[in-house]
Amino acid sequence: MELVVVFIGTLTLSTYEAHITRAKKNGYEVSKTITKSTTFLICGKNSEQTIINKAKNFGVRIISEQKWVETLNKTETNETGKRARSDNKSQNQKKLVYLESRQYKRFWQMRRIYKTTYIRTGSIGSKGMETSREHETKKLAKESMISMTATKKASGYREANRPQSLDYEDSSDSSDDNFGDQNDENKYGYKQKRQKLENEGSESDATLRGDETSDVDNGAAALKVDEDELNEDLSTTKSLTLPSSIVNSKVPMSIMKGNTVDVLLAFPWKPDETDPTGWWISEKLDGVRAFWNSKRGKFYSRNGNEFVPPSWFIKGLPHDKDLDGELFGGRGKFQSTISIVKAGVEEWKNITYEIFDAPTLGVIPFEDRMKYLKKMMAENKPQYAKLVKHRLAKSERDVYDELERVEKLGAEGLMLRKPGSLYETGRSKTLLKIKTFHDGEAVVIGHEPGKGKYLRQCGSLICRMASGKEFKVGSGMNDNDRANPPPIGSIIIYKCQELSNSGSPRFPVYLGMALDKDKPTDPDFNHKVKAK
16 A cells, blocks of 8 residues: 655754655655545644645545654664564564454454464453464465454554463464475465565554554555455355354354344444544445344344244345344335335335344454355345445545435445444444435424423424425424424424435424524425425
8 A cells, every 4th residue: 555645834853855755765655735645644834724624625644743753753663673573583473463452451362383373362361262273275374364463453453562371371383384385385475575565554554643542543454355355246255264253153142132132323423533444334224224033033123023024035044143234125215115014025025135244243353244244145145135235435535425426326324334343232433324414494383292201391393394295393402492492483494314205304303493584495305395
């Protein structure tokens, strides 16, 4: 991955020429203009705000001159230390990686002995649990170690000092590691060196962010292998080898207690809080959330209500792994999907089960769960199930562009999934949703009395759109609004996601009174609003 930097403003810690020389020495390309390919904008004093705004629009990382110098100092120091230590490392130590996550207080270790890889994981301070996997060749074992290490680093793990207590848990005699096909090693040498350089570039990028537990850590580079695997044609996955975390998994996870389902729920995406670079993007489907209970062979809603599809609809779904997804009839067909799920039989052929996770495997990283789903789909070939497509976000600008693209196609929005994340029950910041609401105005024609805690107050406003369609809105009203609701005949502003088939706003939210309006205006969805 080529890292491009741009310097602006008055540079006080060194001359412009000296900065350029040092940047190139550390492997960076230097440019004078901001483009979509720019990686970092280094700001000196009196930097132009217009350039900074342009960088933000392109998703460029913005840091100060001071931070830039500190980062290079740290990088160069680390490289010097690595070169000094490499001369003293034994052949065995080069085949062992130890990482820790400060956020989750867990460690992850991977070591290789000839064709076998060993993964040990657990809470920091414990000896953890080890699983192993024998690969067909030494080359495949090496590739697995490189790929999985990059994935863990992308999910927030960092290199740390390995506790001596683990020495007694690992049998590290790798004296037979040198046996193998010498020609195979020669062919692999260039590829291994290239992968090493890519990983080092990824770590440099993460260092510039200055946060050892950041959400992204340049996941776009580190997870490139996984993106290719997740998005390839399912017809080519017959020989897909499952990760050892799945093959050796002995800790199945259940999110259903009785008839209660505790699925993973998303928080709204806030651009000022989360950089989406390196997160997985997928379309937010306008369907009915459905949990597949593999043991019972049934679908359940979030509230535990059972959906009863025809037997031919669920043919090919697994009997040993629960699934999370949506029953989906197509963009803009939410109401027809509900009708089919509630009372349809033959109509089920008009919808599909869109799968986006496997909660049973929730204790392993998201990328490994997707690999299982791909293999399951390729082997079982369920006619009425599909795997939701994911791709890596290149920048914040990339997310906005994708949102605009799918919305033009009639989609509800986007979902962002944190790389390397586990399946958490309830609302989690590892899953974020992005969708656009549309504003409109309506005239108040009545007040519906409140119930419960809103007794003797206004429960909701009865409103009429410009099209003549009537609807109710209560969400968004505070205590003062309910005690003193907008008078009948006044114009209010509301927002909604879209219109139902009958022309009513879906999920309307009250925003306030439109004091400068004397007649309502319907939201602009680029199509004619249906009248009552």
